[in-house]
Amino acid sequence: MILFNQVAIVGTGLIGGSIGMALKKNHICRQVIGVSFHKRSIDLAKRKKAIDTGSQSLKIIKDADLVILATPVELILKLAPQIARVIKKDCIIIDVGSTKEGIVAKLGKLFPNYIGTHPLTGSEKRGIVNAKEDLFKNSSCLLTPTRNTAVFVRKRIEELWVRLGARVFYLSPDKHDEALSFISHLPHIAAFALIGVIPGKFLNFASGGLKDTTRIAASDSELWTDIFLNNQKNLLRAIHEFEGKISLIKQAIKKKNRKLLNKILAEAKSKREAL
């Protein structure tokens, strides 16, 4: 069943491109339009059948029934006013940004038919070149409605994500950012810091443990600088908690407190096993 006539994706990278591929594969809309500042990204998106047509200009999205903002957070905030001037009146807008409080506050004012969404998937890899049509299969997607979100917008966007393969959860924008500071942003901080302190001369001996623990440190640095600064308040609190736990473990090692150390590790183990 067709859910939208024309869908426009602004930002045809890993997430935007994968959405396009999944939209077309699952016959969710009649036409997918792509916007990217990079002509190569548009060309590749066409070749990967992520979009039917594309442009470097936002004018192309004027007839879209759904616009998906899939650029980094800072660019979503910057492009939103221009997009508001182009789209037709009953167009639905979503974004897929990794932080939500700031975006939802701004976009909720600009667009009458808006809801924030955040697919919890992705990769340390970026770009349309890594896009794939099943990226959202068996993933989770967080929707962040506000009291102003119309029911028909929420329902259609829930259906969209379900048809893309995701389980949908609802969270307020502030709870979303708190949750993400712990389950995504803090792990990235830990991974960046961890690989950062390993002396180069020992990297030869890296085994599976170090590789897994630091995989996400290969993520794009500008994208994550952006995300960290956009979730500053929550993230500083999460880092504080993490520092406290590290310090506790350090003290137990310093004092050779075997019992306390084993207790901390055993609690962590059972929590990890429940994941």
Next chain:
Amino acid sequence: MILFNQVAIVGTGLIGGSIGMALKKNHICRQVIGVSFHKRSIDLAKRKKAIDTGSQSLKIIKDADLVILATPVELILKLAPQIARVIKKDCIIIDVGSTKEGIVAKLGKLFPNYIGTHPLTGSEKRGIVNAKEDLFKNSSCLLTPTRNTAVFVRKRIEELWVRLGARVFYLSPDKHDEALSFISHLPHIAAFALIGVIPGKFLNFASGGLKDTTRIAASDSELWTDIFLNNQKNLLRAIHEFEGKISLIKQAIKKKNRKLLNKILAEAKSKREAL
């Protein structure tokens, strides 16, 4: 080619059991004998063809040409004097413990034909039930000779590990423990601390990033308590470095220092990509 007549493995768990399976599969010795305090472990090791025969008593190792100590570090230190009283004079001894300074100092005195080894492989899973014959294929194994290690011992044990599938590197015991504090022990600390601070209510939303970053936090808590305390001095220094990097990132986020933050993340990214 047969490298040893009879090999005894003390501790038929994940590592010991996998060594047994690989020894037999690759025809490296004529007979494999297993010792474990747990009768079930011996029975299962026999069934998995990791050992030919086994016992809960150390007496069974008296005719072995090679004894492999594959118990946790504390138990290696505890069993070593008993083993020294049982073995024949020209028996070669190795251990596979995760820390080396303390073990090599003690075992080097007890056994004339000893060399420390550390296969850098394994899993968050334990026990003979998870043992597999190809565990060491394409892995690295660190050998930690001292000035007292006889050349024939070093050569035969190097050949043993190469035939088990590993690349062999040589490090002094103290360099080994320094290297491991960074490439293995610190990542475990980070993983245990990270999962430890994630609020339970958010675990539902865990995606690949958190799962990979904390996989090794499912490791055995007693084993790792043991390892952390046995590498106290190096590990405290590695934790100190890690805390410093976390603090630097935190300050950059606090001060919204985009340039510094991006620089730290970009350095980490390029280091991770080189892994």
